[in-house]
Amino acid sequence: QVQLVESGGGVVQAGGSLRLSCAASGRSFSAYTMGWFRQAPGKEREFVAAISTHAINTYYSDSVKGRFTISRDNAKATVTLQLNGLKPDDTAVYFCAAGAPPYGGATAQYNYNYWGQGTQVTVSS
Numbered sequence: 001q002v003q004l005v006e007s008g009g010g011v012v013q014a015g016g017s018l019r020l021s022c023a024a025s026g027r028s029f030s031a032y033t034m035g036w037f038r039q040a041p042g043k044e045r046e047f048v049a050a051i052s053t054h055a056i057n058t059y060y061s062d063s064v065k066g067r068f069t070i071s072r073d074n075a076k077a078t079v080t081l082q083l084n085g086l087k088p089d090d091t092a093v094y095f096c097a098a099g100a101p102p103y104g105g106a107t108a109q110y111n112y113n114y115w116g117q118g119t120q121v122t123v124s125s
Contacts, residue, residue, distance in 0.1 A: 001026050001114075002024055002113075004022055004115065006022050007022075009121045012086055012124070014124065017085075020081040020082075020119060021081075023078050025077065032100060033050055033098070034051050034070075034097070034098055035051075036094060037094070037097060038092035049064065049070040050070065063089075081094070091122050094119050094120075100113075
C-alpha cells in the first residue's frame with residue numbers, strides 16, 4: 001500500500017510558475033513509476049507526465065512538453081512537477097499516482113494503482 005499526498009497548488013497568472021510535490025509513504029517508493037494526471041472542470045482526467053522508477057525515462061503529454069518537468073527523489077520518497085509557462089488551459093486538479101506500468105504503458109491511468117487526493121492549479125489570464 002502506498003499513500004500519496006500532493007501539495008503546491010495555487011492561483012497564478014498566465015506565464016507564471018508553480019511547483020507541485022507529492023510525498024509518498026508506505027512500501028517501496030522506488031519500485032513504482034510515478035505519474036501526474038490532471039482533470040479540468042467538465043473534462044476527463046488526462047495524463048500529464050510520468051517518470052520511471054530510477055528516473056531513467058520521463059514522459060510528457062504534448063500539451064506540456066517543454067514547459068513542465070517531472071523529477072523524483074527516491075531517498076525522500078517524493079516526486080515533483082515543475083510547471084512553467086502556465087496557461088489558462090492548465091487549470092485543473094492535479095493528481096499524483098504510483099504504479100507499475102508495462103513498457104509503453106506509463107501514460108495510461110489504468111496502470112496506476114495508487115492515487116493522491118489532488119491539488120488545485122488555477123491559471124488566470
